[in-house]
Amino acid sequence: MDRSMSLTWLISRIIVYTVTWWVLTKGAGDSWPVGIPAVLAAIYIDFNLFRPENTGWSLGGLIAFVLFFLKSSVYSGIDVVRRVYDPRLPLDPAMVEYPLRLTSSAARNLFICTVSLLPGTLSTAIEGHKLVIHALDVGRPVVHELNIIENRVAAVFKHPVLINNFKTGESKK
């Protein structure tokens, strides 16, 4: 990573964390003795957890992703309500291994977190390049849905087009 890249990275982090602190403290001036160390600590942790990468991102992809996420998130909540209230407890759960196609760690993190908030899937463990997913209902086309989420995440980070590594429209059992 060259110098201008790392400068952009640092400045963007300073802005994000300072604004977050400012919003949370209602802009109180006397909070900065705590706020400045907190911002520095956040930048330090950020740098150590996620090494800055040369990944671009696209605004259009991000907006499309947020809209998709909000819509599916509401559907996901309703899906849980339906299953919990139904006296028959309609569940057909499975542990599914899903080979990750995304390569950058930022994209993977977003994908793994998104999976847990969308209908019927919860990321349970990461084993090398495979994500172990717990699915509530294998009657749904789980792998196909994961493919769609992954493609949306790829669009946010301008990843090259992902090639489906398995059949879509999978059959049940």
Place this chain on the structure above:
Amino acid sequence: MNEIITAVLLVLGSLFSFVAALGMLRLPDTVIRMHAATKAGTLGAGLILIGEAFFYAELGIALRALAAIAFLLLTAPVAAHLIGRAAYYSGVKLWQKTWIDQLAERYISGGYSDPDHK
């Protein structure tokens, strides 16, 4: 008008939070319970926060509500992942009706092969 929107959001948010709690009691194993806690719980708390922002109709409060929602969305899946991971690796028993998927067979033939499935 604002009060009606607030009321609807608060009631819906409470309903989802209630379902998250009910799911904890009703659902059969740890990982399945995490589904209810993350999805219904986050949505419930998020709706209540949006309701709050509507009620006060103030930029500062709306921004703080948004920040709180962002933190919820960031932390809930991570917590669920760690609890699920701990359960997975420590061998907590899954519900007996859970399919244990064999990767190769699933992607090549689309079949399941867990002989213990009841």
